[in-house]
Amino acid sequence: MGLTSEIIVQALKLKGLRVTPQRYAVYANLLSRCDHPTVEQLVVDLNKNFPVSSQATVYSSLKALQEAGLIREVLLEEGVSRYDANVQPHHHFRCRQCGHIEDIDWAAFPPLALNCLRPGLQPERYEVTVHGLCDPCQL
Template sequence: MQQEATAIVKRLKKNKLRVTPQRFAVYANLLARIDHPTAEQILSDLNQAAPTSSQATVYSALQALRQVGLVREVLLEEGVSRYDANVDSHHHFRCRCCGVIEDIPWEAFQSINLQELRPGIKAERYEVTVQGVCDRCQD
């Protein structure tokens, strides 16, 4: 546990972020999850024991973490921002029944040459979102 905390502090400092208790808590929460939570879900988790964070603080921490590349914002449904501490290239699957979101390895799809999309487009990155029904909902 102490080793993980030390690693988080080092990563924040390496990215020139001030280590505040709230920023540390938001990042630690995201690193411990695989469910791509919303800011509201993170806030709820952080305030379960003792309310100490505000919605503005969580959003501010997420924005700072996103700007330095420690987390990414994932838009898988209209009007809902989710956050992911896995910043390695990967795709997503979203179940249309229960809403579960799972990572799909980057290698699962053939690469797209972004330079060949169409003249005039300067594409920088892409990710695939697969929507369907998960195995739990099929039963």
């Protein structure tokens, strides 16, 4: 078991999760990528090396990982859930032409004045999504 495998197993155990092959595979896959995949993309990718991952199994693994705070769901387009193992506060850029998604450092934007919201609203968190064209799509 390599260092990366040990870290993944320790992270799962530290959060009180049972280390199943499916949870391990889903979490390891998300840690290895930065494209914020959908469930469908995860299923295809996982079944290349682990051909027993059903969509239901991936969903239940994602739910457990999300509830444990190891991953987060990212909603960058209507009706599409994407998943990210980077749980630190950050923003996103999404290319309107090819769909490329990229993390933007939290400090890239000044903090929002959440105290300017109308009384009765209690903000908990926010993130900015920038829509535009990525480098290749500008050509």
